[in-house]
Amino acid sequence: MKKGAPISDQELLQLMKEGNEIDDAIRYIYSEYHEGLSSLITYNSGSWEDAQDIIQESILCFIQIVKEGKFRGESSIKTFLYSLTRNIWLNELKKRGRMEKRNKIFEESRDELENSTMDGVEKREANKQLLEILNELGEGCRKILTLFYYENLSMKEILMQTEFENEQVVRNKKHKCLKQLTETISNNPALAENLKRIIK
Amino acid sequence: MSNAKEYNMEYLMQYLDGEFSTAENMQLESDLSNNIDLQNQLSYLRMAIESVKLGGLNARIATIADEFRNEKPEEAPVIKMKKTRTVSYYALRIAAVFLIAACSYFALLYTTVSQEKLFAEKFVPYEIPASRSGAHGTDLEIFYTQQRFDQVLSLMYPLEDRTQKELFLGGMAAMRSGKPAAAKEMFEKLMEENNKSQDFVYQEDADYYLGLTYVKLGEYDKARNLFLHIEKDPKHSYHSQVSSMDLLKLKILSWKK
Known part of the structure; x- marks a missing residue:
């Protein structure tokens, strides 16, 4: 993949499905979406460190969803990734008991697509448990x-x-x-x- | 288990690693069909292997994330100290001098840092680029260019009807006319709209100026959070405007509050 060259959603999905191109796909996702995803979290009560952790977890879930063939392309990758990250972050905020009024409004603005990314939130929770086992x-x-x-x-x-x-x-x-x-x-x-x- | 042979875990691993002959594969698959324990054993083994793959993928993402964050234009050179026999003695003396100097500087900083000073140091009025202003701009842009900020603000409400660009200019007009609470409302609305549309228009400008608005309103933790985001991201348009010293000053202001 040529560095810096824009690629379509279809091409990105193809890279993610091909095991030997996955690094390029991850790099592209970071270069294109990191800034926006980071703002999504830091604006909604998250620290810079929270943003880095959540983005990493969100990308992992997204790749799993794509590999399982559960990403049907009904929305763009960008839209899906933002919804997934938003849901994961909301779930994290709930767990921390730090749901402020502004975040409640943020949560209420969920649309149909966001609900469909809840599968990713479940994955994230299981992934965390699994990664702990691997660490041990x-x-x-x-x-x-x-x-x-x-x-x-x-x-x-x-x-x-x-x-x-x-x-x-x-x-x-x-x-x-x-x-x-x-x-x-x-x-x-x-x-x-x-x-x-x-x-x- | 009828005629099925006893399998141990090593044997099942060899099967999953593709080390069996076709005949061995067929034998095992036949035994699997009527042996629940064997099916479970194989299922746990598959889970373990898939877990390892997932862990590997997670580690790759973490490595790439680190590479991405460390892609800074220039790295400070690493200076190695030459080791001598009296190094610990001199190092301690130098460290003591630095410690005293650092404490003195911190004390000075603590007493002199103020909200007004920090704001004045950081605030640079936003100007609409020449190509976007002038006769072809909207009324709101023309008023902003002419620094008629009250007229800009009179066009802003209700905020729901404003575009992201208008929300940004409105926020700037409010800041420049000494109305930080209104500026906060507009910048936050802009960010909310950006989150909804996932189209991050004026996002980096808003990161910086909302941070400054929080400074003006004495909401130092929120300001620090936004500035930390800018300082950590070398690609942010305002990266050069925010230093670690600014973050320290915000921390001090938060303590003093």
């Missing part, structure tokens, strides 16, 4: 599993990026880590139920 797994396990399942690297390539002795040690470690994560999920029915909702 420890840096070493997270790295090896991410390199294998997210970056799609072979055992040989992972060996070059880590300090393990040989491929068999990498393989054993990966199995042990995945087993640990699987057991955490299977021992936590509430978490498993949430995961079913966010994972296709």
